[in-house]
Amino acid sequence: MKIKFYAPAWGNMLPFDTFCKNVKEVGYDGVEMALPLEVKKKQEILDIFKQYDLEFIGQYYQSFERDLDEHAENYEKYLRHLSSANPVFINCQSGKDYFSFEQNKRLFEVAARISKETGVKIIHETHRGKSLFAAHITQHYLTQISDLRITLDISHWCNVHESLLADQPEAVELALSHTDHIHTRIGHIEGPQVNDPRAPEWKETFETHLLWWDKIVEIHRKNGTQLTMNTEFGPATYMPVLPYTQQPVASQWEINVFMLNLLKKRYE
Template sequence: MELKMYHAFWGMEGTLREKMERAAQHGYDGVEVGLPSQDDENEFNELREELGLGYIPQIYTHGNHEESFLAQVERAVKFRPQLINSHSGKDYWGEEEQDRFFANAVQVEKQFGVPIGHETHRGRTMFTPRSTARLLRTFPELRITADYSHFTCVCESLLHDQEEDMSIIMERTIHLHARIGFEQGPQVPHPAAPEYAYALERFEGWWETILHRRKMEGHHVTTMTPEFGPPGYMPRIPYTGQPVADLFEVNQWMAGRVRERFQNG
């Protein structure tokens, strides 16, 4: 099974060309970012073709969530994406509203024929292992973008007491976000720091389980995006406001670690 690495644009500086070229120069298979503006769409497509980069669009439901989901998926498929990553729904929805949205989402995915991973994310419907697992049991067709750092933050734990729910969530994961969270936040200051080795080990255990399962199921490709966040999301030094690490270097370290451990798995 091939592990394809995608470069996150979140927090990255530079022009569109500079960001695209940086991804290609550092060996990424594609980029993960929101849908380009109408003004940037032609340049975005031309650069992808020139540099041989795949694309995972991020979409964000809002307002009338069912309508916005449909409209964004309809536009996203025109880019011939590897898959679509969706920030879906809201954390305060009741079960009836959740079920109505995801029943519709399953039909939209069938209509367009492009895999959609609903991201496990704070503020969204899938913000805890329990809420996510309930939806997966209700809708067997649903698939996940795994950003488990949100779970560890929300639950203030590394989820050793939620193994049953995590099991079904890992079974349904089709895309991975390689960010290390911990009990008090969605992002450790640096994943190489020895004081966070225990969290790195826990996350890599989850990823290994997912990759092994997908290989055994006969999948030819699994995608992964190192996606540490910029200053503000990344901790800052008090008074100076300086970030505690360089964002690009952190994501590069994570990408190198993942390639070394899992590329030939």
């Protein structure tokens, strides 16, 4: 089983062609991102992916509408839009944390229907503010919807629960067993992203995340299934910044390449 690695387009300020050239040169397999609804701009992005032989993971995050009917309508619009680009799969920040189980379940059912119709796999991300925002909530969803597959961004849960989740082993283990894609950001008990994972003060936190990811890798190796990772450290102000100047305290690109190289060495 060969793990594939994807770069986040989130935070990129370079011309997209230059960004993709850099992504290819450092050894990523592709890019994870949303696509513009405008047909010409969408095709330009897909053409650049083809030029650099980069794969594409579709990303959905536009869960903004409070009214469920309007929300579901836009959810379906975006998922069909991404599906038409023939991505490796679509990663969704589905639903809202204030929607009920039945309301979010309706959205999961929309995604399952679109996936069946298009043949494009759709999975759902553990993300603050969305349906799978907390470990115990996700445990309930995974228990009730046994075929739900997820993107694990466990950094959010560290933040939500203000812990490294030692008191929720059952919820974490269940999530690991349902994970097909990992966002390899390091979260901590007061935030979803450490300032720099290379700093020694984050050693315990970093190692805790690695042990979670190790278990997922082992599950996929045992099953002979594909696992993917996105080194999704984000830009300012997700990246901590200095007061007054708002300058980021570290380089997003350098950290993501550091994570890429570390994880390739660890798992290959």
